[in-house]
Amino acid sequence: MSKYLDLGIKEIHELLVDKKITPLDLVEESLKRIKENKDLNAFITINDKVREEAKNLGEVDPDNLFFGIPIAVKDNIVTKDLRTTCASHILDNFIPIYDATVVEKIKEAKMLIIGKANMDEFAMGSTSETSYFGAPLNPLDKKRVTGGSSGGSASAVAGGLVPLALGTDTGGSIRQPSSYTGLVGMKPTYGRVSRYGLVAFASSLDQIGPMTRTVYENSSLLNILVGEDEKDLTSVSKDKEDFTRLIGEDVKGMKIALPKYFISDIVDEEINKRVKEVISYLKEKGAVIDIVDMNYLDTAVNLYQIIAMAEASSNLARFDGVRYGTRATAAKTVDEMYEKTRGKGFGDEVKRRIMVGSYILSGDNAKTYYDKALKVRDDITKEFNRIFKDYDLIIGPTTTRVAPLLGITKDDPHKAFMDDVLVIPVNMAGLPALSVPVGKNSEGLPIGLHIIGKTYDEATIYKLASNIEEVF
């Protein structure tokens, strides 16, 4: 049986250029693996036109690394004519009539969308268990969660079903599942990648990014995704750059900060130990690493709960059954229609967050909570900037623990947020950050190292990550 998908995309690309395989072979292999691993529940919808699309790709372009490579797209990114559910009942019949900007970009790069990856409903969750379609499983241990909310993307790549996936990260939703499944996951700087076509959860935090098996593949895919988009006013204009350009460069002389909070007792011992091993290695290689004090990091989860919920309560108001999606029948009044549609359409976690968000914005609460949270958010950003005056990067573990067993955070919604305590501060400051695997723990479960960079300095993150990837 063929195992092309286990090769690096550079090698796959050579085979395609040499006409030893065709894009259709890759698609067939991917579809076969998805079928054989149905229990992973990585996909919500398979693109039933992907074979045809593979056949119609035309002549292989030797300069396009991504020609014919299958990719999974998280199901909160709209795809024209391909069902996009956000893992919610309320959109389970929703077929978009336009492509998200990133989808246009991956189509231009001739990648093949195999299907829409499972996720937490509307990206609200840390384990992907809030999906209306059931949780995806962690391919490294099927009793465990993939993390979330980009759990399906993580499961699909870690399970070898596709080599590449798009995830989205509002409060760690790319990096945390990447850490739990041993992948490289990048949340780019806010504004790097257009959000047009990403179904908004928390608009000021959401960002789309690549989830891959290697640092090189990750940075190459980011090359494709970025760029100012006139349809997204929060996207930024930057000179074109090659994010792979610093990969493999010596880390000698790099200045790296390690905030005390990131190695405090909230982090699992085995993970702390691994981070220390990474630090010794980097020191050996000539990097300067200092343990630093950073304020406000511990407020990030609370800020997230205020800012993200508030924005979500407004963003999700449009799902009302009037124009698209599932509409409850047998309602006598408009209000009853809203209540029934939203009551049946949304799951518990989504409803909880909408209610909390509405409460936060109500009357004087907006001042007490929301306005104050925005101020503290500015303080976090300033705090990061202070550190970045003296350091190139900030590192720490991506998560406080390895992937937990399925079901254990389900009954404690607050505890679920604590999975993201280390990754959320980054979203508050809009910074780029990546999780790179640094081996496994004694149970064979992956551990991720979190690398945070300066605004728009993804390339330096990839430089450090590539050095670590070589050894761990």
Next chain:
Amino acid sequence: MSEFTPTIGIEVHVEIKSKSKLFSSSANTYGMATNTAVNVIDLGYPGTLPTVNKEIVRQGVRTAHILNCDITRRMHFDRKNYFYPDNPKNYQITQNRTPIGRNGYVEIEVDGVKKKIEIEELHIEEDTCKSAHRGNVSLLDFNRAGIPLIEIVTKPCIKNGKEAMAYLTKLKELLFYANISDCKMEEGSMRCEPNISISKDNNFGTKVEVKNVSSIHNVGLAIDYEIKRQEEMLNNGEIIKEETRRFDDKQGKTILMRVKETGNDYRYFIEPDIPYLDLSDEFINDSLKSLPLLPDELREKYSKVGLNSLQIEKLINNRSLNDYFLGLLKYKTNYVTAVNLLLSDVSSYLNKHNKVITDTNLSYEKLVNVIEALESGDLSNKNVKDLIDSLMETNKTLEELKKEFNIENITDDSFIKEIISKVIENNTDSVNDYKNGHDRALKYLMGQVMKETKGAVNPKMASDMLCEALNK
């Protein structure tokens, strides 16, 4: 019973003229087939994002300027959250905390007394869908969704219907002349909502809002009715509730629509999809450059060229004639004759054929020739009436038309003398009247001369000769 003092404020919404909508590229039009000026953004489709139409911000700057407001230099948009089927996202993008203009005024004159109506603020926002109800079914037209509006809010400084009408008339004239809006109340491009309370002391009374008022005149009627109604209620010991009423122009009454629920909570917060806008001096100056002359400037200008106030007001009331006349000021001619001609024969022609002057062939050169001929007596008023259709419709010169119509006024001295002697002979009473100082008799005698010659005599010549004969 006049011990109550009324306090009135008015909210005015006007639709802004622009090529496209406020946050999308759909056309900003009125009267197109239902749901044809619509795209995914107007529909509040999942994943879509707003973009800001700069031309509309310029219109906001112009409006703030002409209403003497302070222009807000750093502003943002806010979300106003409420559920209603005509509200596609279930939030409206508006400006809550940073309206584009603040602290302005409009100067009015009522019964010879000048007064400044103070403007609290004006802001830019998007319109909702238009809904139509057919039996059990409600239908939505998204053409109107996202149409740009400016809302102008006065301070509660209006005292009666007359002041309100004067304010609205002035406001309408300003916005219309500045090309901000068509201000057609019948098409809904200008909507006025007065709120009225009355009180015996310095504390404001309970506010009643009146909606659906179809004309400025009716706003005045509605206000005066409301003052009377509230006075009667209070005198009868009744309590006024905070409510919304509509004006029924057939009955001349306001009618209850709904009682305001307490604590209408719109959960405002800053629109995270639109970055802050910083208006530069350059942007503001650029926006104001294209402002045409406004009515008060025109009044001054016209009064200087000798028009009386009746002529001035008639001209300003007819925008296209006004603009035409403004162009005529570049030519040296008798402007009073010109305006009389424009307001009489030209206007009747235009009304009869339902045309605007720019649709006709009445060039400035031709008009100047006609005025000269009238002055010199080569052309009589009756001649103009005969020629008007051809003057307006053809490219022929006045000379050519005179030939074609055989207009050759009698300039034969002896013939005119003969007629005059005959008229004097037959009208001895009038001649005596004239000699006794009754100037009206001259007019009558002149009329007789014209009658005898069937209007074909050079009127200036005839008049001079008649006077000469009478004064002998």
